[in-house]
Amino acid sequence: MPTDVKNGVAPSSKPKFWNDPEKRALLFQILMILTILGFFAYIISNALFNLEKRGITTGFDFLGQAAGFEILLTLIPFDATYSFGRTFIIGLLNTLLVSVLGIILATVIGFIMGIARLSQNWLINKVATAYIEIFRNIPLLLQIFFWYFAVLQPLPSPRQSIEIGSAFLNNRGFYIPWPEFHPAFMFVTIAFAIAVVAVIFLVKWNHKRQDETGQTFPVFRAALALLIGLPLIVYFLAGSPMTWDYPALKGFNFRGGATIIPELMALLIALSVYTGTFIAEIVRSGILAVSKGQSEAAHALGLNNSRTLRLIVVPQAMRVIIPPLTSQYLNLIKNSSLATAIGYPDLVSVFMGTTLNQTGQAIEIIFMTMAVYLTINLLVSLFMNWYNKRMSLVER
Amino acid sequence: MIVNDKKLPDLPPPASTVGLVGWMRTNLFSSPTYTVLTLIVAYLLWITVIPAIQWAFINADWAGDSRDACTSGGACWVFIGARFNQFIYGFYPETEYWRIDVLFVMLAILIAALVYEGTPKRGWISAFTLIVFPIIAFFLLYGGSFGLEVVETHKWGGLSLTLVLALVGIVASLPIGVLLALGRRSEMPVVRSFCTVFIEMWRGVPLITILFMASVMLPLFAPEEIDFDKLLRALIGITLFQSAYMAEVIRGGLQAIPKGQYEAADALGLSYWKKMGLIVLPQALKIMIPGIVNTFIALFKDTSLVLIIGLFDLLAIVQAALSDPKWLGYSIEGYTFVAFVFWVFCFGMSRYSQFLERKLHTGHGAR
Numbered sequence: 001m002p003t004d005v006k007n008g009v010a011p012s013s014k015p016k017f018w019n020d021p022e023k024r025a026l027l028f029q030i031l032m033i034l035t036i037l038g039f040f041a042y043i044i045s046n047a048l049f050n051l052e053k054r055g056i057t058t059g060f061d062f063l064g065q066a067a068g069f070e071i072l073l074t075l076i077p078f079d080a081t082y083s084f085g086r087t088f089i090i091g092l093l094n095t096l097l098v099s100v101l102g103i104i105l106a107t108v109i110g111f112i113m114g115i116a117r118l119s120q121n122w123l124i125n126k127v128a129t130a131y132i133e134i135f136r137n138i139p140l141l142l143q144i145f146f147w148y149f150a151v152l153q154p155l156p157s158p159r160q161s162i163e164i165g166s167a168f169l170n171n172r173g174f175y176i177p178w179p180e181f182h183p184a185f186m187f188v189t190i191a192f193a194i195a196v197v198a199v200i201f202l203v204k205w206n207h208k209r210q211d212e213t214g215q216t217f218p219v220f221r222a223a224l225a226l227l228i229g230l231p232l233i234v235y236f237l238a239g240s241p242m243t244w245d246y247p248a249l250k251g252f253n254f255r256g257g258a259t260i261i262p263e264l265m266a267l268l269i270a271l272s273v274y275t276g277t278f279i280a281e282i283v284r285s286g287i288l289a290v291s292k293g294q295s296e297a298a299h300a301l302g303l304n305n306s307r308t309l310r311l312i313v314v315p316q317a318m319r320v321i322i323p324p325l326t327s328q329y330l331n332l333i334k335n336s337s338l339a340t341a342i343g344y345p346d347l348v349s350v351f352m353g354t355t356l357n358q359t360g361q362a363i364e365i366i367f368m369t370m371a372v373y374l375t376i377n378l379l380v381s382l383f384m385n386w387y388n389k390r391m392s393l394v395e396r
Numbered sequence: 397m398i399v400n401d402k403k404l405p406d407l408p409p410p411a412s413t414v415g416l417v418g419w420m421r422t423n424l425f426s427s428p429t430y431t432v433l434t435l436i437v438a439y440l441l442w443i444t445v446i447p448a449i450q451w452a453f454i455n456a457d458w459a460g461d462s463r464d465a466c467t468s469g470g471a472c473w474v475f476i477g478a479r480f481n482q483f484i485y486g487f488y489p490e491t492e493y494w495r496i497d498v499l500f501v502m503l504a505i506l507i508a509a510l511v512y513e514g515t516p517k518r519g520w521i522s523a524f525t526l527i528v529f530p531i532i533a534f535f536l537l538y539g540g541s542f543g544l545e546v547v548e549t550h551k552w553g554g555l556s557l558t559l560v561l562a563l564v565g566i567v568a569s570l571p572i573g574v575l576l577a578l579g580r581r582s583e584m585p586v587v588r589s590f591c592t593v594f595i596e597m598w599r600g601v602p603l604i605t606i607l608f609m610a611s612v613m614l615p616l617f618a619p620e621e622i623d624f625d626k627l628l629r630a631l632i633g634i635t636l637f638q639s640a641y642m643a644e645v646i647r648g649g650l651q652a653i654p655k656g657q658y659e660a661a662d663a664l665g666l667s668y669w670k671k672m673g674l675i676v677l678p679q680a681l682k683i684m685i686p687g688i689v690n691t692f693i694a695l696f697k698d699t700s701l702v703l704i705i706g707l708f709d710l711l712a713i714v715q716a717a718l719s720d721p722k723w724l725g726y727s728i729e730g731y732t733f734v735a736f737v738f739w740v741f742c743f744g745m746s747r748y749s750q751f752l753e754r755k756l757h758t759g760h761g762a763r
Contacts, residue, residue, distance in 0.1 A: 029586035036590065043617040050616045121430045122423035123437050137742035138735045139697040142711055146735070149718070150727040334602035341704055348604055362612045370601045370609075377600035 047363065054360070062359045063088070069354055071345045073261055084355050091350035092372060098267055098346060099333045105272035106332060107325075110279025117284045128280065136277035141338050143274055148266035148342045155262075158253050166246050168254060174265060175247035178258035184241035191234035192227070199223040263344035267336065275332045279325060286321035287313070319391050326384050333376055347372060452732070463723060475726045476733045479717050483733070486553020486708055492545065495536045496556050502529065503559075511748065530567050533560075549627040553708035555737065557627075561699040561709065565634040566642075566692050572635070573642025578672060580647055591643070598640035603698050606633045611705045630702050634695070641691050649684035650676065683756055689749035693742050700738075710734055 017023045051058060063085035071078055075093045078086060116128035135143070153171055161168040161175075168175040206217045235241070247257030290313050298308040340349035347369060356365045408414075412421060425431045455470025458477070466472035476483070485493055506525045509515045537560070540546040552560065579591030598606065610633030614624050624632075653676050661671035703712035714730045717723065 025584050029584050032586055032590065046619050047613075047616045050620065053620075120423070120426060121434060123434050127437055127441070133743065134739065137693075137697075137739045137746065139700040139711065139738055141700045141703065142731060142734055142738065145711070145715065146728075146731045150731055337602040337604045338701070340604065348602070348608075352605065352608055356612070362616060366605065366609050366613060370597075370605050373602060373605065374597065374600040377596075 051363075056360050058361075058363065060364055062361050062364075065359075067355070067358070069358065071350060072343070073264065073345055084359060087355050088347075088351050088368065091345060091347035094344070094350070095333070095336055095339075095346040095348075095372075098264060098271070098336050098339065098344070101268055102271040102275065102332050102336065103329050105268065106275035106279055106328075109272055109276030111283055113276060113280035114283025114287070117280060118287060132277045132280050135273055136281075138274075140270060140274045140335055141341060143270040144266055144338055144342055147269050148262065152262040152266055158249060161249075161254075166244075167257075168247055168249075171262065172253060172259075173262050174260040175254045175257050176260065177244045177246045178256075180243050180245050182241040182243075184238045187238045188231050188235045188241070192231045195226045195230040198226055198230075202226070261344075263339070263342050266342060267339050267344050271332055271335060275328055275335070278328050278331075282321055282324045282328065283317075286317040289320045290316045322387060322391070323384060326380060330377055330380055334373060337373075463726075471729050471732075472726050473729065475717075475723050475729050479714075479723075482554060482717065483710060483713055484555045486557055486713060487551040488547060488553070488556070489545070489551070492539075492547060495539075495544070499533050499536055499556075502532070503563075526567055526570065530564065533563075549625050552627065554713050555710045557707065558696075558699050558709045558711075561630065561634060561702060561707075562692070562696045564631050565638045565695050565699070566688075568631070568635040569638035569642045570688075572639035573646050574677070576639060576643035577646035577650060580643065581650060595640045595643050598637050599644070603634075603637050603701050604704060606637050607701060607705050609633065610636075626705070627707060630705060630707055634699070634702075638691070638695050641694070642688070645684055645687040645691055646680070648687060649680035652683055653680050686749040686752045686756070689745055689752070693745050693749075696741060696745075697738065710737060 018027075048058075064083050066081055067084050067087050068080050070080055071087065071090055073094060074090050075097065076090065078090055113128045113131055116124045117132065119125045119128070155169060155171040156162065158168075158170045158172055161170040166177050202217075202222060203219055206219045210216050245256050247254040247259075294312055294316065295308050298312040303311065336346060337348040339346040340353055343349065352365055352369045356362060359365070409418075412418060424434045451470045453470075455468045456473055457466045457468050457470065458473050459465065460474040461478055463472065463474070465474045481490070481493070485496055488496060506521065506529060509521050510518060510525065515521065535541060536544070537552065537556075538547060538549070576591045576595055579587045580595060582588050582591070607630060610629045611626070614629050614632065618624060657675055657679065658671065661675040666674065699709055700711040702709050703715065708716065711734050714734050718727050718730050
């Protein structure tokens with residue numbers, strides 16, 4: 001210590017405890033734990049006091065009480081006599097429904113637009129660029145409002161529906177034919193399962209044969225023929241055990257078929273168009289990340305274009321694409337909560353909206369809702385880590 | 397035998413490879429597939445873009461003050477014009493508009509000075525923008541001192557509220573984000589795990605649930621005497637959310653600083669805060685600016701969510717104006733206007749961040 005030397009005092013061998021980094025760190029952490037605990041104790045005591053004053057009893061008993069309200073879209077049976085706990089399940093299922101459909105659509109849009117963005121064709125390239133630059137710079141909520149209030153709501157009433165084949169589009173929703181399966185359809189399902197197993201064996205056999213003899217077999221075409229042909233033959237043998245249920249105008253509305261409510265449609269279009277822009281950029285950068293030498297080397301080895309793409313470029317691009325792609329999927333799941341703004345009955349809208357208003361159990365409901373999103377996030381992150389480990393380059 | 401000792405003039409390239417025809421052959425019709433695709437896309441553009449332009453510009457009505465002025469069948473921009481002041485200033489008293497105007501001008505000058513490369517003392521200007529400007533803005537907007545009339549926050553709205561939310565979100569989340577990022581990289585297990593849990597928790601849930609939580613649960617958690625303003629609750633929610641994202645951007649910047657810098661600072665005997673404040677953060681912050689701009693773009697778009705807890709930002713105030721019986725049926729015009737405003741801001745910022753990225757990306761593999 002310079003000061004010690006100046007004063008002529010020998011530096012002490014044992015430093016003061018506040019100069020010892022380890023002890024200081026320990027002290028600091030203890031203080032931090034105490035502060036956090038104190039903070040929580042403070043807000044919990046406040047909350048208990050406030051809840052008591054408002055006459056709200058804490059606990060999860062409310063989940064068993066009858067809900068007493070209807071929900072617009074339910075994937076499992078529900079009416080006003082079911083419990084509040086059931087509203088949680090309904091909301092969760094609706095969130096998962098829009099998320100899964102949205103992820104599929106956004107992936108399709110994103111991959112098409114990402115590849116189009118790299119196209120040599122000037123017009124396609126510019127259209128893809130314009131799509132990306134326009135839609136990713138406009139708030140998602142605004143896009144949802146636009147599709148819902150400006151496009152779908154002004155559609156004609158059921159009597160003047162827009163007819164698209166045997167489907168009908170009007171301001172109550174999109175009415176599409178829906179398949180009805182008869183018991184004998186089971187055989188077709190079994191045939192499909194057999195075809196899948198056969199294809200797996202075919203691929204393995206082909207790999208083995210290629211390793212041993214160098215000869216290849218047109219697996220893709222054979223697999224396609226198996227997967228489509230076998231169920232189709234069984235389908236006709238079983239006497240076409242499936243009929244279509246067509247929507248038809250009865251009274252003021254359509255009956256039969258399946259209905260996609262406008263809330264779901266608006267949410268789905270907006271979510272997939274918005275997320276598609278981000279996925280397109282990810283796909284583009286992923287493909288650009290594979291150096292040109294790779295495809296040149298593949299061509300030099302005599303692989304044709306499609307094999308180069310399938311065996312060399314795509315596997316390497318996917319390694320770059322998958323991690324940011326997953327975080328976009330997570331964003332889409334979280335953004336699906338904007339459903340509440342147009343009344344699509346997702347978890348936030350049903351449970352955090354209606355159920356919270358009916359019961360007043362703010363703390364329990366908000367924690368349950370947040371826990372759902374956190375769990376989904378955690379599961380996807382775990383999957384991602386596992387996938388990354390599997391896909392990462394094995395370096396020598 | 398013919399020997400020519402002079403170089404013959406070059407033949408001109410084939411007519412089909414130069415000029416407009418050549419450009420079209422290489423860029424539009426290079427193969428049968430591309431030809432078909434080009435024609436399909438061109439047709440689709442023809443049937444969508446042309447009517448859109450006709451609607452938005454050629455057949456549009458621009459001047460007037462009621463819906464009677466909209467007779468041409470195209471867009472009715474009169475609606476935007478009639479409500480323009482409300483869309484920008486919200487329910488702010490008309491006599492006090494100058495206060496918001498002053499702030500707009502100040503902000504524009506500060507941003508221009510920060511973006512322009514040749515401005516002297518940009519460090520001081522950015523410190524001013526981040527610390528002094530918000531204080532001035534608060535006193536000007538809210539009033540109550542210097543003889544200014546008090547304007548309650550429920551009168552704030554429109555684009556000015558959107559900017560308030562976004563700017564407060566970014567300014568308040570920056571220091572919290574720095575602390576969280578340092579904490580996540582700390583060697584003290586308690587600090588590290590607390591910061592990690594805090595960051596991942598806010599990043600794992602949608603902003604809506606946080607806004608709901610801020611608007612429903614904050615009053616429960618606070619002692620009875622304190623009454624949180626609705627705007628303040630939204631700001632607390634946005635700041636918590638944003639600071640988690642900011643922390644991850646800053647962590648990325650901290651990780652990009654070579655280990656030698658940390659070790660050199662340690663070797664010089666600098667304390668932890670001196671090491672971070674004088675050596676690491678100044679370098680890290682510089683490379684983090686593109687990332688910060690990107691999170692700011694996301695935040696700017698996300699501010700529209702406050703509509704759900706009942707604040708009147710730009711989108712919410714337009715949405716409210718659409719249900720005015722005097723102007724029913726002009727939703728496309730309203731949404732187009734909001735989309736255009738958001739787009740101009742976000743596109744400008746994303747171009748700026750791309751420019752910065754290119755500037756920082758010197759070295760190998762420059763794009």
